Amino acid sequence: MVQYYAKGQLIKSGVFSFDLEGKTSEQITKIIENKAVVIVDLAMKLNKPIALEKLNTTQSKVSHPYGNRKANKAMSQFAYNKMISAIKNRAEKMGVAVFDVNPAYTSQIGKIKYMKRLGISIHQAASYVIARRAMGFKETLPPVLHSLLPEKIAGLHHWAQWKWVSSCLSDVRKHAFYQIELFSYDKIDSLNQLFSQGALSDLEEKGLSKVKSRKPIA
DSSP states (O other): OEEEOTTSOEEEEOOOOOOOTTOOHHHHHHHHHHHHHHHHHHHHHHTOOEEEEOOOTTSGGGSOSSSOHHHHHHHHHHHHHHHHHHHHHHHHHHTOOEEEEOOTTHHHHIIIIIHHHHTOOHHHHHHHHHHHHHTTOOOOOOHHHHTTOOHHHHTSOHHHHHHHHHHHTTTSOGGGGGGBOSSSOSOOSSGGGGBOTTSSOHHHHHHHHTGGGGSOOO
């Protein structure tokens, strides 16, 4: 959960926790409905709309990473659908606006662009990007990242640019992004230069050093 100004700046962030492990469908429904009331009532109190990510629950990424994959996937789909339904029903009752947002690359954008900058978790950072997208903000690449784009990518939609950057940085451990330096430079020669000294392992440095070869030589 994030709260933001009309210009898109973060005001406050927080987390609503759910303990659904081992619960029956009836218990899960009750827990989710109670939490939906809290979320919508908070939005109403703050006079803010709610932005929800429009997930494709047929994809494996909604699965719980532990235990029986098939059973956990079914539980995740059930819980997600219940949460969306509960929030929308409560929001309609209370007169709170709800926006459905395409979540493409929101986790990667949040991790790379906002996680360190705002001192929040990757999940909160992704939520922040979702909220900004609901407001119509575009997440363009910082100049330092744009300077590394191959010529064929530089002119494409900013989602395609984020896809390329995310792919290049996919093997970097998540906590290393708390030591990323996006706004210290306007231009760099290698993605290695984005990170503070000692933030990357030898293997990560070796992998990122290959990225600069994708940039055409002028």
